[in-house]
Amino acid sequence: MLNKKHWVLLASAGSLALTGMTTAQADTLEDTRSNGAVQCGVSDGLPGFSSPDDQGNWQGLDVDVCRAVAAAVLGDSEAVDYISLNAVERFTALQSGEVDVLSRNTTWTTTRDTTLGLNFTGVSFYDGIGFMINRDLGVGSAKELDGAAICVQSGTTTELNVADYFRANDMQFDPIVFDTSEQTVGGYQAGRCDVLTSDTSQLAALRIQLDNPKGSMILPEIISKEPLGPVVRQGDDTWFNIVKWSLFAMINAEEYGLNSANVDDMLSSEDPNIARILGQGDNYGEAMGLEADWAYNIIKQVGNYGESFDRNVGMDSPLEIERGVNALWTEGGIQYAPPIR
Amino acid sequence: MSVRPNARPGGQKPPFWRDRAKRALIFQLLLVAAVAAFLLYIVGNTQANLEARGITTGFGFLSNTAGFGIVQTLVDYSSQSSYARTFLVGLLNTLLVGGLGVLAATIIGFTVGIARLSPNWLLARLANGYIEIFRNIPLLLQIFFWYFAVLRTLPSARDSLAFGEAVFLNVRGLYLPEPLFESGFGIIPATFLVAIIASIVLVVWNKRRQDATGKRLPAGWISLLLIFGLPLLALVATGVPVTWDMPALSGFNFRGGITIIPEFLALWLALSIYTASFIAEIVRSGIQAISHGQTEAAQALSLPRKLVLRLVIIPQALRVIIPPLTSQYLNLIKNSSLATAIGYPDLVSVFAGTTLNQTGQAIEVIAMTMAVYLTISLVVSMFMNWFNARVALVER
Numbered sequence: 001m002l003n004k005k006h007w008v009l010l011a012s013a014g015s016l017a018l019t020g021m022t023t024a025q026a027d028t029l030e031d032t033r034s035n036g037a038v039q040c041g042v043s044d045g046l047p048g049f050s051s052p053d054d055q056g057n058w059q060g061l062d063v064d065v066c067r068a069v070a071a072a073v074l075g076d077s078e079a080v081d082y083i084s085l086n087a088v089e090r091f092t093a094l095q096s097g098e099v100d101v102l103s104r105n106t107t108w109t110t111t112r113d114t115t116l117g118l119n120f121t122g123v124s125f126y127d128g129i130g131f132m133i134n135r136d137l138g139v140g141s142a143k144e145l146d147g148a149a150i151c152v153q154s155g156t157t158t159e160l161n162v163a164d165y166f167r168a169n170d171m172q173f174d175p176i177v178f179d180t181s182e183q184t185v186g187g188y189q190a191g192r193c194d195v196l197t198s199d200t201s202q203l204a205a206l207r208i209q210l211d212n213p214k215g216s217m218i219l220p221e222i223i224s225k226e227p228l229g230p231v232v233r234q235g236d237d238t239w240f241n242i243v244k245w246s247l248f249a250m251i252n253a254e255e256y257g258l259n260s261a262n263v264d265d266m267l268s269s270e271d272p273n274i275a276r277i278l279g280q281g282d283n284y285g286e287a288m289g290l291e292a293d294w295a296y297n298i299i300k301q302v303g304n305y306g307e308s309f310d311r312n313v314g315m316d317s318p319l320e321i322e323r324g325v326n327a328l329w330t331e332g333g334i335q336y337a338p339p340i341r
Numbered sequence: 342m343s344v345r346p347n348a349r350p351g352g353q354k355p356p357f358w359r360d361r362a363k364r365a366l367i368f369q370l371l372l373v374a375a376v377a378a379f380l381l382y383i384v385g386n387t388q389a390n391l392e393a394r395g396i397t398t399g400f401g402f403l404s405n406t407a408g409f410g411i412v413q414t415l416v417d418y419s420s421q422s423s424y425a426r427t428f429l430v431g432l433l434n435t436l437l438v439g440g441l442g443v444l445a446a447t448i449i450g451f452t453v454g455i456a457r458l459s460p461n462w463l464l465a466r467l468a469n470g471y472i473e474i475f476r477n478i479p480l481l482l483q484i485f486f487w488y489f490a491v492l493r494t495l496p497s498a499r500d501s502l503a504f505g506e507a508v509f510l511n512v513r514g515l516y517l518p519e520p521l522f523e524s525g526f527g528i529i530p531a532t533f534l535v536a537i538i539a540s541i542v543l544v545v546w547n548k549r550r551q552d553a554t555g556k557r558l559p560a561g562w563i564s565l566l567l568i569f570g571l572p573l574l575a576l577v578a579t580g581v582p583v584t585w586d587m588p589a590l591s592g593f594n595f596r597g598g599i600t601i602i603p604e605f606l607a608l609w610l611a612l613s614i615y616t617a618s619f620i621a622e623i624v625r626s627g628i629q630a631i632s633h634g635q636t637e638a639a640q641a642l643s644l645p646r647k648l649v650l651r652l653v654i655i656p657q658a659l660r661v662i663i664p665p666l667t668s669q670y671l672n673l674i675k676n677s678s679l680a681t682a683i684g685y686p687d688l689v690s691v692f693a694g695t696t697l698n699q700t701g702q703a704i705e706v707i708a709m710t711m712a713v714y715l716t717i718s719l720v721v722s723m724f725m726n727w728f729n730a731r732v733a734l735v736e737r
Contacts, residue, residue: 088698095396095701116701117396137593147592149513154690155698159409163420166410174594175410177695178684186489187684191497191512192603194593234395 028100028232028239029073029289037079040066041099044086044180047205048313048321049105049125058082062103064308065124065230067301068246069101072285072294077301086180087155091116094233101243102231105199107157112231121244123229125313126325126334128222129161130200132207135217137194142221146171151184151193153177161224162197181206199226204319241288249295251337252277253304255328260303263296277340284340295340305335387704402700403428409695411686413602424696431688432713438608438687439674439717445613446673450620457625468621476618480676483615488607488683495603498594509588515601516588523582529572536571540564604685608677616673620666627662628654659732667725671718678714688713 032038042050042062050060058066058080067077083099094102095117105127106112108120131142131150139145142165152159154177166173176193178184185206188196196203200222207213230247232240253259256274258266266274275281277299279292286292302308309326310316327333357363391398403425410420415433418426456468475483493512496502501511509516544560551557588598631654639649680687681694688710697706 088694091698091701092703095394095703111699112701115397117391117394145593147594147596149594154684154695159695160420160699163408163410167420173410174412176412176684177686177690179681179694183684190493192493235393 028236029242032073032100036074037081038066038070038073039083039098039100040069040080041083041085041090041093041102041104042066043104044084044182046105046181046202047209048201048317048319049205050082050103059312061125061308061312062105062228062230064250064302064312065103065243065247066101068250068298069243071297071301072242072246072249072290075291075293075297077297087153088179091118094118094231097233100232100239105202105228106231107199107226108229109157117234118231119234119240121230121232121240122247122337123227123335124247125201125228127199127201127226127228129158129165129197129224129226130203130222131219132188132196132198132203132216133194133219135215139219142219142223143169143171145173145195147173148195149174149176149193150195150197151176151178151187152197153181153184154179156198157224157226158198161226165223185209199228201313201319201321204321205313208318238289242290245288245340246294246298247305248337249277249298249340250302250305250308251328251335252340253295253299254306255330255337258299258304259307260300263299267296273339273341391704397702398705400705402702402705405700407696407699409699411691413605413686424700427696428688428692428709431686431691434686434691435674435677435680435688435713436717438605438612438677438680438685442609442612442616442673442677443670445609446616446620446669449613449617450669451624453617454621454624455628457621458628472618472621474618475614476622478615480611480615481679481682484607484611484679484683487610488603492603492607498590501590501595507585507587509595512603513594513600514603515606516595517599517601518585518587519597519599521584521586523584525579525582528579529575532575533568533572536567540567543567602685604680604683607683608680608685612673612676616669616676619669619672623662623665623669624658627658630661631657656732657734660729660734663725663729663732667722667729670721670725674717674721675714 040063042058042060045051046060048060050058050062053059063080063082066080066082070079071077083093085093085099085102085104090102090104090106091112093099102118103124105125106120107127108123112118113120131145133139133145145166150162150173152162152175159175159177162173162175174193176184176187178187181198181202184196184198187193189210196206196216198206200218203218207216207218210216230243232243253263256271256277258274258277263278267278267280269275269278276284278296279285279294283292285294288294303311306328309323313319313321314323323331323333325334327335329336357367388398404423406420407422407424407427408420409427411418411427411430413434414430415437416426416429418430453468453471456464457472459465459468495510495512498511498513501509501516503509507518540560540563543558543564547558547560586597588595588600590596635653635657636649639653640646644652677687678689681690684690693706693710697703700706
C-alpha cells in the first residue's frame with residue numbers, strides 16, 4: 001500500500017518520464033509570468049520559517065523569500081502558490097517542476113548541489129544541529145548522551161550528522177526516525193526517545209509547541225554547519241539569478257538602511273548605492289528580465305532581511321532567536337551580500 | 342478452426358488478409374511493437390530528461406556510504422555501511438514483520454474461523470464480533486491505535502512494568518532476556534533433528550501398518566513427545582549449557598537482552614489482527630462450502646467426529662480456502678509498507694524514504710523497491726499455487 005508521500009514521488013518520477021524534451025530548457029520566468037504566480041515549495045509547517053497562520057496565510061522567513069521572488073518577478077508579493085512538502089518529497093518536487101523555488105529550511109551540501117541537478121542560490125539562515133532534552137534527566141552536555149534514544153526526522157542532513165557525531169565521540173545511540181517534525185515531537189513528548197534533534201532554529205520553534213516548554217532545554221553543543229537557503233533547478237540561469245538576487249536585495253537593503261517604511265522616501269536619496277538598489281537611473285534588473293523597480297517592490301512589500309528575521313524568528317516573534325551569526329557582516333555576523341551594481 | 346488452402350476447389354491460396362489466423366498474428370505483432378516502442382520512448386525520454394537536468398543516474402550509489410543509523414537491524418550494520426546494506430536491512434525488516442504477521446494471522450484466523458462455526462453460542466458470537474470489528478476499521482487507523490493509543494501510554498524506561506526482573510515493558514519497547522549458548526549446546530539441536538527424523542519414520546511405518554493390518558498407534562502424540570521430550574532430556578543431561586543475558590537499566594535505556602521496538606509490535610499486531618479477520622471468514626466459508634452430506638456419509642461409516650473433520654471436511658475445505666488465503670498473505674506483506682507511518686524501519690522507510698532522499702535517485706530507488714515487493718509476492722504466489730495443486734481434488 002502506498003501512502004500520499006509515495007504517490008507524490010511516483011507522480012514526480014512519472015512526470016520526469018513523460019514530459020517532453022523542451023521542458024528541460026524551460027523558461028521558468030516566462031512560465032511564472034503566464035501563470036501569474038510563483039510556484040514555491042515550503043515546509044509542512046515549521047513556525048518561524050514556513051507555517052500557515054490562523055487565517056491560513058503562510059508566514060515565515062522561508063516564505064518571505066518566496067514573496068520576495070514574487071515581488072521581483074510579478075510586482076506582487078502575494079502572487080505565490082505555496083506547495084507544502086515534507087523532507088523526503090522536496091527535491092523530487094523541484095526536479096520534476098512541481099515547484100520552481102524550494103524555500104524550505106534546506107541545508108546546502110555538495111551532494112544536493114551537484115548530483116541532484118539543483119542549485120542553491122544563497123544562505124537565508126546559518127544554522128547548526130543541536131539537541132533538546134528533558135531537564136529532569138540532568139544532562140548538561142551532548143557528550144553525556146551515550147546510549148540515548150534520539151528522535152530525528154527522516155531524509156534530513158540531521159540524520160547523517162548525528163550519526164557522524166556519535167561515531168566521532170565513540171558513543172552509541174538508537175535513531176528513532178519519523179516522517180514529519182510533528183511525529184518526532186510526539187515521540188519526544190511520549191518518552192519514546194530521550195532526545196529530540198534538529199537544527200537549533202527548529203528546536204526553538206518546536207520547543208514552544210511542547211506542553212511544557214520550560215521542562216525541556218537545548219544543550220549547548222552545536223554539532224554541525226547547516227547553511228539553509230533557497231534552491232532552484234539547474235539549467236535555467238536567468239531564474240537562478242532572479243532567486244539569488246532577490247535574497248541579496250533584502251540583505252543589501254538592510255545594510256543600506258532601507259526598510260518597508262522608509263523606502264518611498266529613499267527613492268530621492270543622493271546615496272548612489274541606494275539609488276542603484278532602487279533602480280533610480282540604471283536598470284540592474286534588465287539582464288534578469290525584470291523591471292527597474294524589482295528591488296523596490298521587494299523592500300516595499302516584504303521588507304529587508306532584518307525586518308523579516310525579527311518578524312518571523314527574531315525578538316519580535318515567539319521563537320526569540322538571537323541574530324548571532326545571522327547578523328550583517330557590519331555588525332559581527334556573517335550575512336554578506338554582493339553589491340548591486 | 343483451420344483453413345486449408347490446398348483443400349479449396351480452385352487450389353488457390355487466398356490473400357493473407359483473408360486468412361484469419363495470419364490476420365490475428367499481424368495484429369498481435371503490431372500491438373507488441375507499439376507497446377515496445379512506447380516503453381523505449383519512455384526509457385529514452387527519461388534518460389534524456391535526467392541528463393538534461395544534470396541529475397545523476399545509475400546504480401553506483403549502492404556502494405556509497407549510507408551515513409545514517411537504523412534502530413532495528415537483523416544483520417551487522419553501522420552508519421559506515423553502504424546503501425546496498427541499508428537495502429538489505431530494510432528488506433529483512435520487511436520480511437520479518439511479513440513472515441511473523443502471516444504466521445500469527447493464520448493461527449488467529451483459523452481459530453476464529455472455526456470458533457465462528459462452533460455450536461457454543463457465546464463463542465460463535467465472540468468470533469463474529471471480532472471479525473466485524475477488525476475487518477471494518479481501516480488498517481492505518483488500527484496501526485495508529487496500537488502505536489499511539491496502546492504502546493505510547495506505557496510507562497517510561499525508569500518506571501517499566503517488570504515481570505520477574507527478566508522481562509520489561511515500557512514506552513521504548515519490550516525487553517527480553519537473550520539466551521547465550523555455551524559449548525556443548527550443539528547436542529540439543531542435534532537431538533531435535535534426530536527426533537524429527539524418527540517421527541517421520543514412525544508416521545510412515547504406522548501408515549503402512551494400518552494399511553496392512555488396520556491397527557494404528559497414536560503416532561501424532563508419540564511424535565510430539567519425541568520432538569519436545571528428546572531435546573529437553575538432552576538439555577537436562579548436559580547440565581543446561583545456556584546462560585541468559587538479562588536486560589538491565591543503565592543510563593538512558595535498558596541494555597542487554599533482546600529489544601522488541603514498539604514500532605514493530607504495533608505494526609505486527611495490527612497486520613495480524615486485521616488480516617486474521619479476513620482469514621477467519623475465508624476459513625468459515627471454506628468449511629461451509631462442503632455439503633453436509635459429506636459429514637453424514639462419514640458419520641455413517643462410524644468415523645469419530647475428530648476424524649470426520651480431519652480426514653473428510655478439512656482436506657476438501659482447503660481447496661476452497663487456499664486461493665483467497667494467498668491473496669490475504671500478499672495483502673499482508675504489501676500492507677507492511679504502512680510501517681513508514683509509525684517509523685518502523687522497513688524497506689519503504691529506510692530505502693524508499695531515507696536512502697532516496699539522501700541520494701536523490703528516485704527512479705532507481707522506487708524501481709528497486711517495487712521490484713522487491715513484486716518478487717516477494719510472486720514467490721509467495723508460486724508457493725501457494727504449488728500447495729494448492731497438492732491439495733487439489735485428484736480426478737480419477
